[in-house]
Amino acid sequence: xxxxxxxxxxxxxxxxxxxxxxxxxxxxxxxxxxxxxxxxxxxxxxxxxxxxxxxxxxxxxxxxxxxxxxxxxxxxxxxxxxxxxxxxxxxxxxxxxxxxxxxxxxxxxxxxxxxxxxxxxxxxxxxxxxxxxxxxxxxxxxxxxxxxxxxxxxxxxxxxxxxxxxxxxxxxxxxxxxxxxxxxxxxxxxxxxxxxxxxxxx
Numbered sequence: 001x002x003x004x005x006x007x008x009x010x011x012x013x014x015x016x017x018x019x020x021x022x023x024x025x026x027x028x029x030x031x032x033x034x035x036x037x038x039x040x041x042x043x044x045x046x047x048x049x050x051x052x053x054x055x056x057x058x059x060x061x062x063x064x065x066x067x068x069x070x071x072x073x074x075x076x077x078x079x080x081x082x083x084x085x086x087x088x089x090x091x092x093x094x095x096x097x098x099x100x101x102x103x104x105x106x107x108x109x110x111x112x113x114x115x116x117x118x119x120x121x122x123x124x125x126x127x128x129x130x131x132x133x134x135x136x137x138x139x140x141x142x143x144x145x146x147x148x149x150x151x152x153x154x155x156x157x158x159x160x161x162x163x164x165x166x167x168x169x170x171x172x173x174x175x176x177x178x179x180x181x182x183x184x185x186x187x188x189x190x191x192x193x194x195x196x197x198x199x200x201x202x
Contacts, residue, residue, distance in 0.1 A: 046099035074183035
């Protein structure tokens with residue numbers, strides 16, 4: 001898993017326009033210790049997802065079942081598809097999490113059943129969605145976990161959607177959520193910066 005220092009605050013301020021808005025009024029969390037990963041989409045474990053890119057930031061206690069930060073992380077997605085509604089987001093996230101949990105469990109010879117991730121999503125207006133994912137933690141405990149999701153979506157042009165996602169099993173109002181919001185802002189800014197770079201042809 002790749003780690004690197006956060007990009008300049010100027011990059012955060014430059015991510016504007018029709019993409020999810022960045023909150024520059026709140027004191028940001030210290031994200032230096034959050035692990036990062038960037039992957040092209042679709043990933044190998046979910047080949048039917050739309051094409052694009054994903055940037056993830058993991059809380060330090062993400063894989064510690066005793067931590068208040070367990071399964072808490074933020075990510076941004078650039079998807080080559082627009083006009084996403086709650087039903088389509090549900091389908092995309094089920095493809096992603098079913099594939100992810102199956103792939104990790106297979107590597108451990110663990111049985112996670114036929115449907116290891118159940119996603120429910122609803123629109124709360126102005127491009128924001130809230131939802132839950134009931135999944136099996138194939139990484140650590142092999143026990144069920146329910147994640148809460150907060151998603152901000154914005155279309156750009158006619159064929160691209162930017163998603164800013166916060167995920168945690170913690171209840172609303174828990175102290176992890178301001179950190180996740182700051183991490184999601186940073187993930188979006190860094191993904192936009194990397195997406196603007198020239199890409200090698202293969």
